Amino acid sequence: MHSESDRTLALAGVYQGAALAQQIGRKGLCDSQAMEASIYSLFQIDATDVLAVYGGLAGLREGLEVLHRQFEGGAGRDLALTRHVISLLALERKLAGRPEMLERIAQGLALARERLQHFPMLHANILSQVAEIYSDTISQIPPRIMIRGEVLHLQNPDNQHKIRSLLLAGIRSAMLWNQLGGRRRQILFGRRRIQQSARALLERARAENRATNPSIGPAPEP
Numbered sequence: 001m002h003s004e005s006d007r008t009l010a011l012a013g014v015y016q017g018a019a020l021a022q023q024i025g026r027k028g029l030c031d032s033q034a035m036e037a038s039i040y041s042l043f044q045i046d047a048t049d050v051l052a053v054y055g056g057l058a059g060l061r062e063g064l065e066v067l068h069r070q071f072e073g074g075a076g077r078d079l080a081l082t083r084h085v086i087s088l089l090a091l092e093r094k095l096a097g098r099p100e101m102l103e104r105i106a107q108g109l110a111l112a113r114e115r116l117q118h119f120p121m122l123h124a125n126i127l128s129q130v131a132e133i134y135s136d137t138i139s140q141i142p143p144r145i146m147i148r149g150e151v152l153h154l155q156n157p158d159n160q161h162k163i164r165s166l167l168l169a170g171i172r173s174a175m176l177w178n179q180l181g182g183r184r185r186q187i188l189f190g191r192r193r194i195q196q197s198a199r200a201l202l203e204r205a206r207a208e209n210r211a212t213n214p215s216i217g218p219a220p221e222p
Contacts, residue, residue, distance in 0.1 A: 002180040006050045008067070008197040009060060010177035011187075013041060013053075015070065016063025017170025018084040021163045025149025028159060034062035035162070036121050038169035042130065043113050053176065057205045064202045071195040080148070087145045088167065089184060092174035094141050101137050105168075108133035124158060131164035138171060139164075 017038050023030040037059025047053045054060050069076040095101060112129045119125050145167055153159050186194070 004193060004197045005201060007177060007180045007182045007186075008064075008194055008201060009050045009054070010173050010180055011182060011194065012060050012063035012067045012198065012201075013038065013173025014063075014085055014088055014170050014177060015067045015081070016060060017166045017168075017173060018081055018088060019062065019066045021147050021166040021170070022078075022081055022084065022149070024159050024162050024166070025147040025154055028150070028153035028156070030162075031062050032122065033059065035166065038166055038173075039121050039127070039130065042109055042165075042169055042172050043116070050176070050180070057201065057208060061202070061205045064198050064205065068195055068198040068202060071191050071198070084145060084147070085170075087143065088170040089174050089177075091138060091141055091145070092171050092178065095138065095171065096175070096178070098141075101140075105133055105137050108136075124161070127158070127161040127165045130168060131161035134164040134168040138168060 016034055020030040020035050020038060037054045037056075040055050040059070041053045044053045051057055051060075066081070070078065070082060108129070112126060112133070115126055115129065147154070147163050147167075
């Protein structure tokens with residue numbers, strides 16, 4: 001039996017991938033720690049638990065905050081982000097029915113993993129290769145996810161690679177969420193439980209951060 005916390009973490013991974021891709025499209029940048037955790041998740045095949053997929057709770061803080069804010073509703077909700085998350089969840093289900101495409105993705109990531117011996121996680125060489133995997137596979141499944149933003153940012157090749165890599169990371173988290181028993185009806189009818197779980201995980205992440213950095217004071221409520 002998988003816990004609500006595990007499913008919330010995986011769903012936060014979906015939100016994080018979509019939110020970071022959106023931020024790059026709009027601003028040309030995003031939180032590097034969160035992005036590294038998302039890209040890192042693509043290469044974790046035999047992780048011991050859900051947190052290990054993302055390298056720890058700190059790497060998912062951005063996704064947890066976005067998830068909590070989206071489920072809270074009101075002025076903090078971003079409808080475009082909601083559409084991107086729904087699209088990622090739907091694409092993952094379509095991908096699950098294409099074993100040959102899954103194998104191509106696995107082979108591509110295996111080659112990219114070899115490059116990690118020579119380049120850091122967010123190096124342009126790694127991101128361009130991961131982006132190519134996305135373009136050759138997920139982009140071929142309709143409907144394509146269209147990230148909107150500033151033309152200057154969207155036309156930058158490095159930003160394009162980052163966006164596609166983050167969307168692939170979002171698909172990977174959607175796959176994990178499904179494996180943990182996540183279903184779309186839970187998002188529709190179990191929003192309060194998911195939001196409470198995200199809040200508890202955020203408080204835990206902040207407590208861990210304060211323990212590591214004693215000079216940091218209490219964080220504001222989400």
